[in-house]
Amino acid sequence: MSLTTAPLTVPRPLATPSDLTAEGVAQITAALNALAADAVGLYLKTKNYHWHLSGPHFRDYHLMFDGQAGQLLASVDVLAERVRRLGGTTLRSTGHVLRLQRVTDDDEDFVTAPDMLVRLLAENGAMAARQRDAHEICDQQRDYASASLLEVFIDETERRSWFLFEAMQGDAGR
Numbered sequence: 607m608s609l610t611t612a613p614l615t616v617p618r619p620l621a622t623p624s625d626l627t628a629e630g631v632a633q634i635t636a637a638l639n640a641l642a643a644d645a646v647g648l649y650l651k652t653k654n655y656h657w658h659l660s661g662p663h664f665r666d667y668h669l670m671f672d673g674q675a676g677q678l679l680a681s682v683d684v685l686a687e688r689v690r691r692l693g694g695t696t697l698r699s700t701g702h703v704l705r706l707q708r709v710t711d712d713d714e715d716f717v718t719a720p721d722m723l724v725r726l727l728a729e730n731g732a733m734a735a736r737q738r739d740a741h742e743i744c745d746q747q748r749d750y751a752s753a754s755l756l757e758v759f760i761d762e763t764e765r766r767s768w769f770l771f772e773a774m775q776g777d778a779g780r
Contacts, residue, residue, distance in 0.1 A: 622693040630747035635694030637740035638752065640706045642685040642697055644736065647709030648729055649678040654712060655726065661719040667773065674766050681759055688752055727770040734763040
């Protein structure tokens with residue numbers, strides 16, 4: 607296999623060698639950058655709920671949301687650095703994040719704790735589906751290292767979903 611550099615859109619000083627095709631790097635970069643943007647968006651949504659939580663389960667949800675937000679934020683650096691190792695470029699600004707993210711913003715003045723759980727569960731479920739789609743792209747391009755990272759993130763997302771779902775079980779009517 608010959609080494610190729612990333613697509614021509616990568617500034618020459620940032621191009622890193624890869625045995626993946628330029629098209630493959632471009633596809634993987636697009637998928638991972640979108641996931642990084644989603645992680646930023648879901649991080650902020652989760653922290654929003656962490657900061658604005660009220661109700662009888664305050665302490666438990668406050669701690670759970672904080673832990674989940676931290677996990678999301680940590681994934682951004684891992685995804686961005688993987689993109690760079692492949693020879694791609696990654697997120698540059700909040701505007702770039704906004705253009706790529708698929709997480710729905712939540713600017714309401716007040717959201718009840720049960721609604722927070724429902725909304726975060728839906729967002730994490732959608733994120734898991736997008737992570738699986740990205741994993742498929744990585745597999746198709748023979749990028750097993752990125753696929754392996756995504757397997758960890760899928761597991762983390764499923765765990766967040768599980769905790770959110772179980773927290774909802776105590777709320778009547780849900």
